[in-house]
Structures are given as structure tokens and as C-alpha cells.
Amino acid sequence: MYRLLKHGKHPAKRFRLLVVDDQPMNIQVLYQIFSEDHDVFMATSGEQALAFCQETPPDLILLDVLMPDLSGIEVCRRLKANPLTADIPLIFVTGQSNPEEEAIGLSAGGVDFISKPVNATVVRARVQTHLMLKFQAERIEEANRTLEARVAERTEELQQAMDHVVQQEKMASLGSLVAGITHELHTPLSNMRLVSASLLDRVEQLADDLSAGKISRSTLDGFITYCRESSALIERASERSYSLIESFKQVSVDQSSDRRCEFDLLDIVSHTVSTLRPMLKTTSHSVDIDIPAGIIIDSFPGPLEQIITNLITNSIAHAFPDREGGTMHICARHTDHHFTVSFEDNGVGISDDIKLRIFDPFFTTKAGRGGSGIGMYTVYNLVTSLYGGTIEIDGRLGQGARITAKFPISERKSQ
Ligand SMILES: Nc1ncnc2c1ncn2[C@@H]1O[C@H](COP(=O)(O)OP(=O)(O)OP(=O)(O)O)[C@@H](O)[C@H]1O
Ligand SMILES: [Mg+2]
Incomplete structure (x- = not known):
């Protein structure tokens, strides 16, 4: 049907012409x-040309316009309609060229017209131009593909590296959390253990004395005093352990166990402040709220109350060491x-040093004076992990503290 007419040995790139x-x-x-210069294939009808192109698309086609059965224009249209052959440059070769015919051929997708009888120099120059154009277009496309593949590869690598860093940070923070919990609980638990062991010894001693009939009034008095002091020590240590466990519990608020619902932001904040009223009353500080009514949020109200509580108790504990009448201001938009x-x-503010560490678990400036350093760590965890938000600390030393949390609002699910 079609055959290779010649395969010459030219050093330049050989193209396949039909x-x-x-x-x-x-x-x-x-x-x-x-x-x-090129591998030249031939076809003596439109049908043959279409079949050839379908099987092994050439780099360029020189196409007679007037042919019986299928005209060159129709062959061109069909080739352009097929994605496999649409990009092959197609030059019409015509006997009697006229502008009307050229317009039809070019609008059907041809790139050029050459008149018969062909002039070798002209046809060579035109074919060369279109081959070069196609060659360049292919190289650009190839370069784009390589570039896209490299960008995708790099993005993937970067993503993996970021995941790795996040994972490492999580592990490091988990490690320091566990170390911190162990450290904090170690003191009260060892105290309880020591005191209860020696209490047991004293009870055994008393039982022995009782069997031997050696109990005196002063022995009993001494025993009672010892019991009183020991149980007070145990109670203090167990209270400390309990409150530590309670604050650790806040850190890991389990999303599924927490009630999700629609709530009014002003209601929740006002309610939180009023539950803290008894504590506020023991101070001279005050809280004012600037939140428009009617901000309805579909989320978890419980942890939000926890966040507000931690911020207020922090101000009371840290912001006004030598001051009366401090104010706290809660605003939402x-x-x-x-x-x-x-x-x-409007308290003492937060120094740059403290700002850097304020969200670290167990960072406190009140170690041994009631501070565990869990409050702001909890706030950070809730805002970022539970709500998927962000948090910023503002304000310099001596200029009050400002903490701003930004929460995304999830799409309200249709009922
Ligand atoms: N409003 C504030 N003004 C000044 N300093 C603050 C304020 N809030 C927090 N801080 C500082 O940040 C530190 C960390 O706060 P965080 O709530 O994590 O721990 P804590 O209050 O010391 O202990 P805990 O909350 O576990 O009882 C505090 O020790 C304090 O130094
Ligand atoms: Mg605190």
C-alpha cells in the first residue's frame, strides 16, 4: 500500500514525510x-493517507488537493479532528491555486500552499520551516512535561520532608510532655509513699505495744499526733496529684467525646465569666466583654470555655502582682x-523571653508556687488541634498582655 522510498544517510535529523x-x-x-534528507512515504489516495497516519503518524504531510473519492481538504479535516494526528503540519500541493481554495484549505487546518509544478527550492524551504516549527514545539512541550514532572517530584519531596518535621516535633513534644508529667507527679507520689510506709510502721509498733501491754497515754498521744501530721501530708500530696491529673486532662480534649452544637458566642463567654465570678470576687479585678449578640457558631463550646477560663485565671495569677483594680477585656468579631x-x-505584660516559651508544656514562672505550666499549652492545643485555628501573643513587658485566637468557621451542614 505504502512503502519507504529511500532511507538516506544524512547526519542531520531525518523526519518522516508523507x-x-x-x-x-x-x-x-x-x-x-x-x-x-528525509524518510519519504507515499499514499495514492485519501483513504490510504488516513490509514497510514493512524498507524504511524508522520512529521509532515504534503497533500494533493484534487483527488478522486476523498479530496485533500476532507483528508485534512479528518486528520485535524483526530487528536492523534491533529498536530501534524499539513501542506497542500495544488494545481490551480486560487485565493478562495487557499482560504478553505487554511481554515481546514493546513499550514501552507504550494503550487504545481513545484519549485524544488521553494518547497524545500517551506517544508524545512514547518518541520523546524514542529520540532521546536515538540521540544518546548517536552521541556514543559519534564519541568512539570520535576516540580511535582520536588513538591512531593518537600511535603514528605515537612510531614517528617511535623512528626518529629510531635514526638519531641510528646516526649517532653511525658517527661514533664513524670517529673511533676514524682514529688507528691514519693512523699505519699514515704509517709504511708512509715505510718504503717508506726501502726505495727502500736499493735506490738498493745499486745505487750506497754501502751501509755503519752505513746497514744504521740501516735495520734503522728497520724494527724502524716494524713495531712498525704492529703496535700494527693490533692496536688489530683489537680495535676485534672490539668493534664484538659490538654487532651477528645473531640468525639465533646459535645458539638450551635451556640451563641456571647452566651458562652458570658456564662464562662459568670462561673468564674466567685473567684473574681476575691480580687479587685474586673472582666468586660465586647461581643455582638447573635454570632452563632457550630462547634465545640466546652473547650472554648476552657480557653477563656485559662486566660482569665492567668491574668489573675500573673498580670497584677502588686496591683489592685486590673481589667481584662474579651472581644470577638x-x-x-x-x-x-x-x-x-492591662497587667505587667509578657516579655519576649516568656513569649517564646509560653506554649511549651510545663513552662511556668510560678514553679513551686502553684504553677504547672499547663494552662497556655492547653490553650494552644485546643485552638490549633481541636479547632484548626491560630493563636498569637502580643504586648510587651509593662504594656499588658493580648492573646488573639482565630478560629475557622466550618461549612454549616444542610439538615
Ligand atoms: N496574662 C498574663 N500576664 C503575664 N504573664 C502571663 C499571663 N499569662 C501567662 N503568663 C505567663 O505565662 C506562663 C505560662 O502560663 P501557663 O498558664 O501555661 O502556666 P501557669 O499559669 O504558670 O500554670 P498553670 O496554668 O498550669 O496553673 C505563666 O507562668 C506566666 O509567666
Ligand atoms: Mg495558667
């Missing part, structure tokens, strides 16, 4: 012009996509 003409003489002419809660006090 010459389509119902007159073998015309094919012969074009073959002689191109066979030195919302947009379609998020709501922001900012908490401010």
Missing part, C-alpha cells in the same frame, strides 16, 4: 527533492470564614 497524490509522477518529483476572640489585660 506525500499524498493520486498521480505517482507528482509523488516521484517530491520524492526526488526530499529523499536525500466574625466574618463568613472565621471568628476571632481576643483577650487583653
Whole structure:
């Protein structure tokens, strides 16, 4: 059906040309012009040309316009309609060229027109131009593909590296949390153990004395005093352990166990402040709230109460060491996509040093004086992990503290 006319040995890149003409003489002419430099294939009908292109698409087609059965214009249309052959540059070779026919051929997708009888120099130059254009286009496409693949590869690598860092950070923070919990609980638990062991010894001693009939009033008095002091020590140590466990519990609020519902932001904040009223009353400090009514949020109200509680108790504990009448201000605003809660006090402020470590578990400036350093760690965990939000600490030493948390608002599910 079609055959390779010649395979020459030219050092430059050889392209595959398909010459389509119902007159073998015309094919012969074009073959002689191109066979030195390129692999030239031939087809003597439109159908043959279409079948050839389907099987092994050439780099360029020289196509006779007037052919019986299928015209060159129709062959061109069909080739352009097929994604496999649409990009092959197609030059019409025509006997009697007229502008109307050229317009139809070009709008069907041809790139050029050459008149018969062909001039070797002209046809060579035109074919060369279109081959080069196609070659360059292919190289650009290839470069784009390589670039895209490399970008995708790098993005993947970067993502993996980031996941790795996040994982490492999680492990490190888990490690320091476990170390901290162990350290904090170690003192009260060892005290309880020591005191209860020696209490047991004293009880055994008393039992022995009782059997031997050696119990005096003063022995009993001494025993009672010892019991009283020991149980007070055990009680203090167990209270400390219990409150530590309670604060650790806040850190890991289990999302599924927490009640999710629609709530009014102002209601929740006001309710939290009023539950803290008894504590506030023992101080001269006050809290004011600036939140518009009617901000309805579909989320977890419980942890939000916890966040507000921790911020208020922090101000009371740390912001006003030598001052009366401090004020705390809670403000909230919302947009379609998020709501922001900012908490401010006019206390001593937070130094840059403390700012750097304030969210670390067990970081406290009140070690041994009631501080565990769990409050802000909890706030951070809840805002970022539970709500998927962000938190910022503002304000310099001596200028009060400002903590701003930004919460995304999830799409309300349709009922
Ligand atoms: N409003 C504030 N003004 C000044 N300093 C603050 C304020 N809030 C927190 N801090 C500082 O940040 C530290 C860490 O706070 P965090 O709540 O984590 O721990 P804590 O209050 O010391 O102990 P805990 O909350 O576990 O009882 C505090 O020890 C304090 O130094
Ligand atoms: Mg605190």
C-alpha cells in the first residue's frame, strides 16, 4: 500500500514525510527533492493517507488537493479532528491555486500552499520551516512535561520532608510532655509513699505495744499526733496529684467525646465569666466583654470555655502582682470564614523571653508556687488541634498582655 522510498544517510535529523497524490509522477518529483534528507512515504489516495497516519503518524504531510473519492481538504479535516494526528503540519500541493481554495484549505487546518509544478527550492524551504516549527514545539512541550514532572517530584519531596518535621516535633513534644508529667507527679507520689510506709510502721509498733501491754497515754498521744501530721501530708500530696491529673486532662480534649452544637458566642463567654465570678470576687479585678449578640457558631463550646477560663485565671495569677483594680477585656468579631476572640489585660505584660516559651508544656514562672505550666499549652492545643485555628501573643513587658485566637468557621451542614 505504502512503502519507504529511500532511507538516506544524512547526519542531520531525518523526519518522516508523507506525500499524498493520486498521480505517482507528482509523488516521484517530491520524492526526488526530499529523499536525500528525509524518510519519504507515499499514499495514492485519501483513504490510504488516513490509514497510514493512524498507524504511524508522520512529521509532515504534503497533500494533493484534487483527488478522486476523498479530496485533500476532507483528508485534512479528518486528520485535524483526530487528536492523534491533529498536530501534524499539513501542506497542500495544488494545481490551480486560487485565493478562495487557499482560504478553505487554511481554515481546514493546513499550514501552507504550494503550487504545481513545484519549485524544488521553494518547497524545500517551506517544508524545512514547518518541520523546524514542529520540532521546536515538540521540544518546548517536552521541556514543559519534564519541568512539570520535576516540580511535582520536588513538591512531593518537600511535603514528605515537612510531614517528617511535623512528626518529629510531635514526638519531641510528646516526649517532653511525658517527661514533664513524670517529673511533676514524682514529688507528691514519693512523699505519699514515704509517709504511708512509715505510718504503717508506726501502726505495727502500736499493735506490738498493745499486745505487750506497754501502751501509755503519752505513746497514744504521740501516735495520734503522728497520724494527724502524716494524713495531712498525704492529703496535700494527693490533692496536688489530683489537680495535676485534672490539668493534664484538659490538654487532651477528645473531640468525639465533646459535645458539638450551635451556640451563641456571647452566651458562652458570658456564662464562662459568670462561673468564674466567685473567684473574681476575691480580687479587685474586673472582666468586660465586647461581643455582638447573635454570632452563632457550630462547634465545640466546652473547650472554648476552657480557653477563656485559662486566660482569665492567668491574668489573675500573673498580670497584677502588686496591683489592685486590673481589667481584662474579651472581644470577638466574625466574618463568613472565621471568628476571632481576643483577650487583653492591662497587667505587667509578657516579655519576649516568656513569649517564646509560653506554649511549651510545663513552662511556668510560678514553679513551686502553684504553677504547672499547663494552662497556655492547653490553650494552644485546643485552638490549633481541636479547632484548626491560630493563636498569637502580643504586648510587651509593662504594656499588658493580648492573646488573639482565630478560629475557622466550618461549612454549616444542610439538615
Ligand atoms: N496574662 C498574663 N500576664 C503575664 N504573664 C502571663 C499571663 N499569662 C501567662 N503568663 C505567663 O505565662 C506562663 C505560662 O502560663 P501557663 O498558664 O501555661 O502556666 P501557669 O499559669 O504558670 O500554670 P498553670 O496554668 O498550669 O496553673 C505563666 O507562668 C506566666 O509567666
Ligand atoms: Mg495558667
